Amino acid sequence: MTPSTSSAITLNINGEKYTLPVDHRTTLLDALREHLDLTGSKKGCDLGQCGACTVLLDGRRAVSCLQLAVAAEGRAITTIEGVADGERLHPVQQAFLDLDGYQCGYCTPGQICSAIAVIEEHAAGWPSAATDDVRPEAGVPALSAEEIRERMSGNLCRCGAYVSIVQAVAQAAEVQGKEAVA
Amino acid sequence: MTTTTGITSVAGAIGSGRTRVEGRDKVTGAARYAGEVPFAELAHGWLMLSTVARGRIRSVEDGPVLAMPGVLTVLHHGNAPRVDIDYMGMLGRPNPIVGIFQHDRVPFAGWPVALVVAETSEQAREAAEALVVEYDVEPHDVAFRAGRQDAYTPESTPMVQPETEKGDVEAQLDASAVVVDAEYTTPEEHHNPMEPHAATARWDGGRLDVVDSNQGSSWVANELAQLFSLDPASVRVRSEHVGGAFGSKGLSPHQVAAVMATTVLQRPVRVVLTRRQMFSLIGYRSPTAQRIRLGADADGRLRALDHQAQSLTSTVYEFIESSAVLGRVLYDADAHHTLHRLVRLDVPTPTWMRAPGEAPGSFALESALDELAEKCGVDPIALRVRNEPETGPVSGLPFSSRNVLACFEEGARRFGWADRDPRPGLRREGRWLIGTGTAAATYPSGVGPSTAAVTAEPDGTFTVRINAADVGTGARTAMLLVAADTLGVDPDSVRVRIADSDIGPAMIAGGSMGTRSWAWAVTIAANELRERLALGGGIPPEGITARSDTAEAIGALSKKERHSFGAQFAEVAVDVDTGEVRVRRLLGIYAAGTIVNPLTARSQFIGGMIWGLSMALHEEAVRDQVSGGHVGPDLAGYHFAAHADVPLIEADWVDDPVPGDPVAIKGIGEIGIVGVAAAIANAVWHATGVRHRELPIRPDRVLRAADEARRRATDGIPVGMEEGGTRGGPAEGGARGGGAEGGAPGA
Amino acid sequence: MREFGYERAFDVSGAVALIGSDPDARFLGGGTNLVDLMKTGVERPALLVDVRELPLDRIELERDGGLRIGATVTNSDLAAHPDVRRHYPALAQAVLAGASGQLRNMATVGGNLLQRTRCGYFTDISRPCNRRSPGSGCPAVGGEHHNHAILGASEHCIATHPSDMAVALAAFDAVISYETADGPGELPIDGFYPPVGDTPHIETTLPPGALITGVTLPPAPVAARSRYRKVRERASFAFAIGSIAGALDVEDGVVREVRLALGAVASMPWRARAAERLLVGGPASAEAFAAAADAELAAAEALPDNGYKVTLMRNLIVAVLTELTEEVSR
Numbered sequence A: 001m002t003p004s005t006s007s008a009i010t011l012n013i014n015g016e017k018y019t020l021p022v023d024h025r026t027t028l029l030d031a032l033r034e035h036l037d038l039t040g041s042k043k044g045c046d047l048g049q050c051g052a053c054t055v056l057l058d059g060r061r062a063v064s065c066l067q068l069a070v071a072a073e074g075r076a077i078t079t080i081e082g083v084a085d086g087e088r089l090h091p092v093q094q095a096f097l098d099l100d101g102y103q104c105g106y107c108t109p110g111q112i113c114s115a116i117a118v119i120e121e122h123a124a125g126w127p128s129a130a131t132d133d134v135r136p137e138a139g140v141p142a143l144s145a146e147e148i149r150e151r152m153s154g155n156l157c158r159c160g161a162y163v164s165i166v167q168a169v170a171q172a173a174e175v176q177g178k179e180a181v182a
Numbered sequence B: 001m002t003t004t005t006g007i008t009s010v011a012g013a014i015g016s017g018r019t020r021v022e023g024r025d026k027v028t029g030a031a032r033y034a035g036e037v038p039f040a041e042l043a044h045g046w047l048m049l050s051t052v053a054r055g056r057i058r059s060v061e062d063g064p065v066l067a068m069p070g071v072l073t074v075l076h077h078g079n080a081p082r083v084d085i086d087y088m089g090m091l092g093r094p095n096p097i098v099g100i101f102q103h104d105r106v107p108f109a110g111w112p113v114a115l116v117v118a119e120t121s122e123q124a125r126e127a128a129e130a131l132v133v134e135y136d137v138e139p140h141d142v143a144f145r146a147g148r149q150d151a152y153t154p155e156s157t158p159m160v161q162p163e164t165e166k167g168d169v170e171a172q173l174d175a176s177a178v179v180v181d182a183e184y185t186t187p188e189e190h191h192n193p194m195e196p197h198a199a200t201a202r203w204d205g206g207r208l209d210v211v212d213s214n215q216g217s218s219w220v221a222n223e224l225a226q227l228f229s230l231d232p233a234s235v236r237v238r239s240e241h242v243g244g245a246f247g248s249k250g251l252s253p254h255q256v257a258a259v260m261a262t263t264v265l266q267r268p269v270r271v272v273l274t275r276r277q278m279f280s281l282i283g284y285r286s287p288t289a290q291r292i293r294l295g296a297d298a299d300g301r302l303r304a305l306d307h308q309a310q311s312l313t314s315t316v317y318e319f320i321e322s323s324a325v326l327g328r329v330l331y332d333a334d335a336h337h338t339l340h341r342l343v344r345l346d347v348p349t350p351t352w353m354r355a356p357g358e359a360p361g362s363f364a365l366e367s368a369l370d371e372l373a374e375k376c377g378v379d380p381i382a383l384r385v386r387n388e389p390e391t392g393p394v395s396g397l398p399f400s401s402r403n404v405l406a407c408f409e410e411g412a413r414r415f416g417w418a419d420r421d422p423r424p425g426l427r428r429e430g431r432w433l434i435g436t437g438t439a440a441a442t443y444p445s446g447v448g449p450s451t452a453a454v455t456a457e458p459d460g461t462f463t464v465r466i467n468a469a470d471v472g473t474g475a476r477t478a479m480l481l482v483a484a485d486t487l488g489v490d491p492d493s494v495r496v497r498i499a500d501s502d503i504g505p506a507m508i509a510g511g512s513m514g515t516r517s518w519a520w521a522v523t524i525a526a527n528e529l530r531e532r533l534a535l536g537g538g539i540p541p542e543g544i545t546a547r548s549d550t551a552e553a554i555g556a557l558s559k560k561e562r563h564s565f566g567a568q569f570a571e572v573a574v575d576v577d578t579g580e581v582r583v584r585r586l587l588g589i590y591a592a593g594t595i596v597n598p599l600t601a602r603s604q605f606i607g608g609m610i611w612g613l614s615m616a617l618h619e620e621a622v623r624d625q626v627s628g629g630h631v632g633p634d635l636a637g638y639h640f641a642a643h644a645d646v647p648l649i650e651a652d653w654v655d656d657p658v659p660g661d662p663v664a665i666k667g668i669g670e671i672g673i674v675g676v677a678a679a680i681a682n683a684v685w686h687a688t689g690v691r692h693r694e695l696p697i698r699p700d701r702v703l704r705a706a707d708e709a710r711r712r713a714t715d716g717i718p719v720g721m722e723e724g725g726t727r728g729g730p731a732e733g734g735a736r737g738g739g740a741e742g743g744a745p746g747a
Numbered sequence C: 001m002r003e004f005g006y007e008r009a010f011d012v013s014g015a016v017a018l019i020g021s022d023p024d025a026r027f028l029g030g031g032t033n034l035v036d037l038m039k040t041g042v043e044r045p046a047l048l049v050d051v052r053e054l055p056l057d058r059i060e061l062e063r064d065g066g067l068r069i070g071a072t073v074t075n076s077d078l079a080a081h082p083d084v085r086r087h088y089p090a091l092a093q094a095v096l097a098g099a100s101g102q103l104r105n106m107a108t109v110g111g112n113l114l115q116r117t118r119c120g121y122f123t124d125i126s127r128p129c130n131r132r133s134p135g136s137g138c139p140a141v142g143g144e145h146h147n148h149a150i151l152g153a154s155e156h157c158i159a160t161h162p163s164d165m166a167v168a169l170a171a172f173d174a175v176i177s178y179e180t181a182d183g184p185g186e187l188p189i190d191g192f193y194p195p196v197g198d199t200p201h202i203e204t205t206l207p208p209g210a211l212i213t214g215v216t217l218p219p220a221p222v223a224a225r226s227r228y229r230k231v232r233e234r235a236s237f238a239f240a241i242g243s244i245a246g247a248l249d250v251e252d253g254v255v256r257e258v259r260l261a262l263g264a265v266a267s268m269p270w271r272a273r274a275a276e277r278l279l280v281g282g283p284a285s286a287e288a289f290a291a292a293a294d295a296e297l298a299a300a301e302a303l304p305d306n307g308y309k310v311t312l313m314r315n316l317i318v319a320v321l322t323e324l325t326e327e328v329s330r
Helices: A028-035 A091-099 A108-123 A145-151 A162-176 B023-028 B062-066 B121-130 B169-174 B217-227 B253-265 B275-281 B358-376 B380-386 B404-415 B475-487 B514-534 B551-555 B598-617 B676-688 B699-715 C012-019 C035-039 C075-080 C082-087 C089-097 C101-106 C109-113 C165-171 C273-279 C286-297 C308-329
Strands: A006-013 A016-023 A054-057 A060-063 A076-078 B043-049 B055-061 B071-076 B112-118 B132-137 B163-166 B178-186 B198-204 B207-212 B235-238 B269-272 B288-296 B302-313 B335-344 B427-429 B432-444 B451-456 B462-466 B494-497 B544-549 B563-575 B580-591 B649-653 C005-008 C025-028 C047-050 C059-061 C067-070 C175-180 C183-188 C211-217 C226-232 C240-251 C254-263
Touching (some): A006 A028, A016 A028, A054 A108, A054 C101, A060 A108, A060 C101, A091 A108, A091 A162, A091 B023, A108 A145, A108 A162, A108 B023, A108 C101, A145 A162, A162 B598, B043 B121, B043 B253, B043 B275, B055 B112, B071 B253, B112 B121, B169 B288, B169 B302, B207 B253, B217 B235, B217 B253, B253 B269, B288 B358, B302 B358, B358 B380, B358 B598, B358 B676, B380 B404, B380 B432, B404 B432, B404 B563, B404 B580, B432 B580, B451 B514, B475 B494, B475 B514, B514 B544, B580 B676, B580 B699, B598 B649, B598 B676, B676 B699, B699 C308, C012 C025, C012 C211, C059 C082, C075 C101, C075 C109, C082 C089, C089 C165, C089 C240, C165 C226, C226 C308, C240 C308, C254 C273, C286 C308
Parallel strands (some): A006 A076, B043 B269, B207 B235, B302 B335, B462 B494, B580 B649, C025 C047
Antiparallel strands (some): A006 A016, A054 A076, B071 B112, B163 B335, B288 B302, B427 B432, B432 B563, B451 B544, B563 B580, C059 C067, C067 C211, C226 C240
């Protein structure tokens, strides 16, 4: 029996339900961009190598270019279009705007989604490759520039806006007042 | 109808930091780039590229593919619409790669051989993968190396004069107390803007409408009109938001393919390049092999400067990577020679890439200056002070303004240069050896003709129309500030329309010429409008519009050496046991005329410096000699700096008035990268005592060089023969002057 | 990418049954190294069986001090887990050194073990590659190979295994559990990746259709003092050109126990047993570390452009063992 190569699926995106037929080959990124007119998530490499397509899946950051749409059914998807509170920008968005944390803007939605998750991951006590001592007894290091740089490294920026992005993430973390759990 | 009397005069918009006009759209995902504008009945095109490096297409087996689900058409040399590539465009003759599907010849691996168009992108991709193309393969040659016998000196072009010469270089070298003679190489580098090239084309009411990502929509529209033999007025190209360009976004095969397909299918067609396709289709920076000979008196005064640069081009088009030009600006010498040589290979044609010429050229020249400083025992900054020219070293023309020494002075102060011990290999922090380095930067401040229109609207606001492209530079915001400043109004009352060829011709966003060119046109129009409004009277419903065209004024510019300048400073840490190099600090100080928007200008300078960092440590495309194509052409195989590579970088500027210049803006798009790789390489030498003359300074190269240096220290081989190879020994008069090269690193 | 069927499995036996013996079927975990290979045409499955929702997402500390890690545990959860960080810090460090935060959130332990090589010839279907297309040749030997293997390679393939996680697992004697239609099975990581020989296309010793269900780390008190060091061509988000997982127990200046595994030098994570044998019972000194490194690397076969790896690995072995010795004495 030849299996069906497409499915009707329902995706939960930014709190709304979208029902659509998808070719199984369609990635979440292409479903967003080509089928749902949610073009904020960007396609920089389509191979999981640049981070421009970063979205949040069940609150965790993921690259939507390697996520098949059909496999995303049942998960809570948050895209750049869904991170602001109505007209009020998310603190990370506001910091990127104020500190010029971007130039061409193409990697920006991915950087912002990633940064939102970085602040959460750090608050949850996750160590990183920049963390000297990963043992739980050592506690969680402060979200220093070095920690931010390592944690944000999955988001490439060719314009070279890294310096102001790191400052923006630090500022947003401070504004949000997220403290790392010990 | 409103009256003009209510305008409040506001001064000083230029020079005040302002967040980007389109910033909110960019941080919310609302900004739509070329592949994101929706059209009903949109079809998707997928390019198929040659897998052989040279030969002829024997057959394109499109039959089976046409029967695949959703496939609408397959275009190839056997059936594609004919185009005319025999025309003269704004920047010269077109690269023949835009004449896709016109013949069966394959001049390099990655040449477009077919376009598959289907209802969905998934169907188009699979059909393109399934398409069988047969080739008659011919032997290819893709081997770029120094000293190829078939290298030739190209003819002069309006863009590049291949050779300049004054005095007798050999005689001056013979008379020099100190000589540096060294070879430097830089690899093939790729622009890799984050947004892949994309175009959607459609016929709309008899006009060709192309939504594109480019550096100049007038430019692309004009090229498309000529290519397809259309009335220029019937072509409209828009590029509202552009996700980076860096020299790569002009006319490329994807727009041509989209136009061909929409013409055949009579429905909108989008063609988006994959990241891998970008490595073959949009140009790149040629690898270079450069030889520099410097001869100086014992105190470092230059007697001879000889810079010979070899780069490559394709078999179908000539492009010169003008690496040797910056010596014509930076340093004078009694004898002065600069030369470019080309090798024709079976590879894609290189093109402009951020600071074309100056970027690889400055790595060589500014490294050589550092080697000279070392040999003379002179501080690298003092050496540059000693060789500061009064006028253009080759042209003899006056500089419009030249404040490079002020950059060094301010940079040295902020970087703490005065405390530097010049001896290499002395500073250690844990496993890291620490060093600092510096280099000069320069880039031409050019200008191109532009038209602009500024309208006073009946509601008291102003509309500026200038066909700029905002490739991430903040062009929209800069033009807003320029217009507000000239009109003397609140910037919030000004809106700027850009990136639409219907606005009228303007300079491209390229060559650091955009802001200077557009600002000039906007200033003239705004000034005229201001004068007209000063006469009083009402504003009619259609507003009052003043227009400008700078072509004549540009033609009347006096002949001068017009350039931006800068000084780069770097601190690095090197682990010679693992070969890792980390940049710990970068500081760039620039003299670049009037800075329009300090907020975005700083971003752009720093972005350029990060390019320099990437060039120094990461970037290198690898070509497989057997297949003639790339190995790992994607963002995992081709590295540029990630967040973790980039330390706190500072960029600032000194006052740089340009007396008598009508705009006094110089352009800042490229100068940030110039000299950075040399400053980093010089810092690596200072840290380890080993010169790196081959980019990028990868861990394997650091390890090999350290091994080599250790062996030399053990075996007592004379100094001056490090990685990359200083040419010649004392017997050939090459490495005279000796000088300590430092001990074995880490020993 | 050709069209394919998609099924979501909710229990292990169901997943195994769905795959059956279909050579064109693949398990889909995080997709971070399957979907990309499908896009480049290296993988062309006809059916994907999504195993991400299988109940294999737990990490449990076993009574004997070992650790049982479910196959669908994400890399992020593995690296963040207190027991992993406490008892096997090098494993947490290895995982954190790999990929990016996004990819670690998606990638699973099972999938990480099954990563394919990143050799640029393997991932380009227009080129020959014995691993992808048996018998077609290995262009890396005479071509671009500066990041290829120096240990255990053959003329048929010089590709390296790209996983960081697997290097730490190799150091800690991980045992890989799997399920087939015929029932469960186990493989020590030592035998999980077969020698390259003339069959580089055979990448694991898993039986056909097997689903990895988990990884068990035997108790290893020495692992509490362990480190992972990774060298790469940019500071983050890049594959290793050389890496090392090391653990050391020293008493009175004498090495009591040592674990060493090397990454990016072979088609598998390379357990440095020769070095370990030399070290145990000997002095914890720089000279002994260097001698052990030399013994391990004596078998290295370098090509023109990857010989630096011998120096690099030697230096890394000495550096990491020295750091661990200093840690012991603190």
